[in-house]
Amino acid sequence: MNKKIILFALIPLLALGAAYKFVLAKPKAEAKPPKIEGTVYVLGKEFLVNLADGRFAKLSVALVLNPKDHSTAAGGGHQPAPIRLSGQKATRTEPFLLAGGLTVFTGEHRGRGSFRVEVLNEEGEPQRVLFLSTGRYRGSTGLGLRGGIYRLAVATGTPWTVAITQPRGQGGAALPQRYHGGGDALVGPFRVDGDVEVGVEQQGQGDLTVELLSDQGPSLYFLVEDSGPLKTSRRTAGLQPGNYYLKVEATQSWKLILQPG
Numbered sequence: 654m655n656k657k658i659i660l661f662a663l664i665p666l667l668a669l670g671a672a673y674k675f676v677l678a679k680p681k682a683e684a685k686p687p688k689i690e691g692t693v694y695v696l697g698k699e700f701l702v703n704l705a706d707g708r709f710a711k712l713s714v715a716l717v718l719n720p721k722d723h724s725t726a727a728g729g730g731h732q733p734a735p736i737r738l739s740g741q742k743a744t745r746t747e748p749f750l751l752a753g754g755l756t757v758f759t760g761e762h763r764g765r766g767s768f769r770v771e772v773l774n775e776e777g778e779p780q781r782v783l784f785l786s787t788g789r790y791r792g793s794t795g796l797g798l799r800g801g802i803y804r805l806a807v808a809t810g811t812p813w814t815v816a817i818t819q820p821r822g823q824g825g826a827a828l829p830q831r832y833h834g835g836g837d838a839l840v841g842p843f844r845v846d847g848d849v850e851v852g853v854e855q856q857g858q859g860d861l862t863v864e865l866l867s868d869q870g871p872s873l874y875f876l877v878e879d880s881g882p883l884k885t886s887r888r889t890a891g892l893q894p895g896n897y898y899l900k901v902e903a904t905q906s907w908k909l910i911l912q913p914g
Contacts, residue, residue, distance in 0.1 A: 736817040738805060746805045748775070749817070753800030755870035755898070757818045757839055758783050762790040764811020775802040783815075784837070792837030795900050797870025825868070825896035832909040834901065840909065841898035842868050848914030849889045853877050857905035865889065868896040888914055 704710060738746050760783065762768035770784040780803075783794055807813060825844030832840040853876070855861045863877040876887040876899070901907060 732821050733819040737814070738817070739812070739814040740807060741812050742810055743808045745773070746807065748802045748804050750802055751798055751800060751817075752819055753798060753870075755795055755820060755866065755868060756798050757793060757795050757820060759793040759816045759818075760784040760790065761814045762786065762788075762809060762811065763813070764789070764809065766810050767808070768811075768813060769808040770813075770815060771806045772796070772798075773804045773806055777804070779806070790836070793839045794837055794902075795839040795866055795870070795898055797866070797872065820868075823868070823896070829910070829912045831911070832899070832901075833907065834903070835906045836903060838901050839866075839898055840901065841866075842896035843898075843911060844895075845889075845892050845897050846894045846913075847892075849892070850886060850912045850914045851876055851889065851899075852884075852886045852908075852910035852912075854884045854908040854910075855879075855903065855905055856882060856907075858882070859904040860902070861905070861907060862900075862902045863887075863909070864900040864902075866898040866900055868898065872900075873897075890914070 733752050736749050738749075740746075758770075758772075760768075760770055762784075765788055767787050768784060768790055769782065771782050772780045774780055780798070781796055783796070783805075784790065784792065786792075805815060807815075820842075823842055825842040827844055828849065830843050832838075834840075851863070853861075853863060858881055860880045861877060861883070862875060862879075864875050865873045867873060873892075876889070877885070879885070899909060901909070
């Protein structure tokens with residue numbers, strides 16, 4: 654075949670290719686903006702939510718951080734919502750869900766008869782007597798519990814209420830600190846960075862116990878187990894730096910004075 658004929662055949666093909674590239678071909682699609690502006694950070698711990706009629710739900714939560722914020726540090730634990738229970742007579746409450754760790758129970762009894770409250774696990778097995786009194790009563794106590802489903806067994810014939818809180822991420826008060834009361838109470842948190850001297854006073858006859866708890870819930874040991882009018886002191890040693898509580902069980906007026914040891 655003649656070379657000139659081949660050359661003339663190629664020229665139209667090249668022209669058609671150029672026309673397709675610049676006229677017929679679709680332009681490149683523009684890059685779509687991201688659906689979420691910023692960094693999505695998923696919280697590592699699920700939220701436990703108590704619903705009506707003894708139901709509960711678990712929620713996973715994510716935060717959208719500013720695009721210029723590249724940190725992924727989470728600050729403190731979430732604070733579970735308070736649980737409030739009440740009644741007019743003896744009962745087993747509807748089940749409720751606890752996240753686990755330190756759990757604070759505040760009970761109130763407005764009648765003249767006996768008042769006994771016990772916490773039960775999911776299988777209905779008794780875990781701890783929370784309140785035991787006769788007549789009008791108001792007090793609080795703390796207990797380290799595993800996460801799970803619980804109920805309260807309440808024995809009384811008159812109106813009562815129990816509030817349940819699960820403190821998380823609370824800063825401890827610097828020492829020295831003074832606490833006082835006239836019955837059962839959980840006091841704190843207070844910050845410990847070394848040894849602590851705990852002064853204890855009670856007026857009147859009656860038993861008195863003072864128990865040291867970590868802010869995670871576990872009981873560490875009893876500082877005082879005594880009765881009658883007393884004025885004494887105890888020293889805590891070997892504690893890791895952190896936040897702590899004192900659980901007081903008493904029927905008379907008492908006072909605690911905490912100072913660095």
